[in-house]
Amino acid sequence: MDKRIIPLAIGGLGIGTTEFTIMGLLPDIAQSLHINIPEAGHLISAYALGVVVGAPLLIGSSVKFPPKKVLIGLMILFTIFNVLSAVVPDYSTMLLMRFLSGLPHGAFFGVGTVVASKLAGKGKEALYISLMFTGLTVANLAMVPLVTYIGHTFNWRWYFAIVGVIGLITLLFLYLWLPAMPKKEDGHFLKELKFLRNKQSWYVLMITAIGFGGLFTWLSYITPLMTDVAGMKTSQMAYVMALVGGGMVVGNLAGGYLSDKIGAEKTSSLLLFLMMLALVGVFFLSQYQIPAMILTFLCGALAMSVSSPINIMMMKAAPNSEMMAAAFMQASFNVANALGAFLGGIPLAYGLPFTYPSLVGVGMTLIGLLICIRYIFVVRAIKQGQEKMIPECVTCDK
Template sequence: MDKRIFPLALGGLAIGTTEFVIMGLLPDVAHSLKISIPQAGHLISAYAAGVVVGAPILVAYAAKFPPKRILIFLMIAFTLFNGLSALVSDYYTMMAVRFMSGLPHGAFFGVGAVVSSRLAKPGKQAQSIAMMFTGLTVANLAMVPFVTWLGHQLSWRYAFGVVALIGLLTLVFLKFLLPYMDSLRTTTLKDELEFFKTQKSWHIIAITAIGFGGLFAWFSYITPLMTNVSKFPTDFIAYIMILAGAGMVIGNFLGAIMADKMRPALAAAILLSAMILALVGVFFFSENKIASLILTFVCGVLSMAVGTPVNIIMLRSARNSEMMAAAFMQAAFNVGNSIGAFFGGLPLEFGLSYNYPSLVGAGLAMTGFILCLTFIRKYKPVI
């Protein structure tokens, strides 16, 4: 890995850990705060809402500054609010703090994606962005399982303490390894926002938000799915998260290779169609332990593989507003997070089994797939 991109990957490790660890600790958080599991799922939505709000607003304000300074500021805020997440003791305060924790997320990746692409060798843009997102995959392979285990053994609060510690380390490496760059803004904010008045921009955002919503409908409730339907013991959840993380590592590089070798929109369509099949498989076969483990790995692969192609679609479509476009994409991913957690939780509110969120997810993925096909048909000469 290019040492200049390492601080971005480390920041991704911190962000990926805080975003996904709560899914492995959902029953623990619910019990501690004296709320139901679907209510605890709203904490996932609160974080995602913070990303959606923070990504475009913070990028719009900060883009006039050098990216190194922006990234350091964002990581300071991220570290502070994740530290507070380890301390709060009631549900509504936790909702507020999780929202604040999400604010720097999208802007960090939005700025980082453009910095990574600028540092990339010719023809390696997708792979350079994928290297930044390596932190997310390592989070799910190693850090999320570790802090999930730690949370089960001690307290879920330790998980957020670990995240704050990684945030502090990221600040050190940002200071010493990330090179100085002039402001990435090459046009006025008004000109940057012109792209988002087009149907094309919102078509891409809709593909991302709805398509990824399918995966988060499954992943948000993976712990109760595996313990109540697949009948794994709670102590085994950390290993299941490792399996999902291993899939994400492979998926990260698979998506980058596909985006460099074929049209990114076609790559996204192929991966979304595979996502539909995998989520339907989760619904029908989760009672079988071996099948549930295989499907966890496959869904892990697909969860990261789709990310790079859709990011490349957006960056290529928004030539003069790349940083704002990357920020909007992070907002879109987390709209998907929020949509998935919310709609995936609806069957549970009506007393249905924990495999039903994956069926909701398949419906969301199908909608994303259809949107992707219409995008390819409309913009085939371009993307």
């Protein structure tokens, strides 16, 4: 791996660890802070809200600074707020710390996505973006189970301390290995938001929020699905989640490689179609343990495989506002998370089995696929229109 991309991957490792480990430590945190589980769940929502709010605000306020300095500044904020989370005395302060910890998340990946694409050689942009997201996938594969175990065994506050250490390591390698890049001289907050006037940008955001949200209908309810339907023991869920993480690692790299080979648009369409088939499989085959485990790995792989191509599509749709657009993509991924969990829970509220959230996911993924196909036709029509204008301009000049 190109050592220049390693600081971004380590940053992703820290972000993934702080975002997902809390789900397994909610009972410990609730007991320590004298709150109930639903109240502890608000700590997850507070972090997600921080991501949505922080992504555009921090990117918009830093567009005139060199990317390396911006990434270092964001990681300093991330590290400080996670370390403070390890020592806060009460629930209200913890809620605030989780919100503040989420602020740099989207902005870090937004800037990092653009930096990774510029570090790559021509034709390797998606691969380098996937390498940055490798840290996020490794967090799900290894760090989340490990830190969850440490938090359960010793004290949940060690979870935030470990994330703080990862933040410090990220800062060191950002300083040593990430090359300096020129700042954007004409950057301005309102100018960066102009990409929202482009309908292609909205297509990509909708593909992410709706199509990618289909997989969160499955992931949000994976524990009752695997225990109540597939017959797994609760004690085996750590292995199930490691299988999800392993799929994410493989899918992330495969999605980047495939995108560079056949193009981001074709890759995204293909992967959305495969997601739909996988979720159909979850609905019909989850009662059988071996097929359920295979589908767990496949869904994990497909969950991360879209990250690189969909980010490439967004950068193409917003050529002069790549960082802000990439930050909005992180906000859109969090909308997908919330939307998938909410819509997937509707059939459960009516007493239907735990296979039915995946059926909702099939519908969401199908909508995402149709929007992606529409996006391809819109982009093709724009290109054809531009090509027709070229000879006319030449004739006018003559």
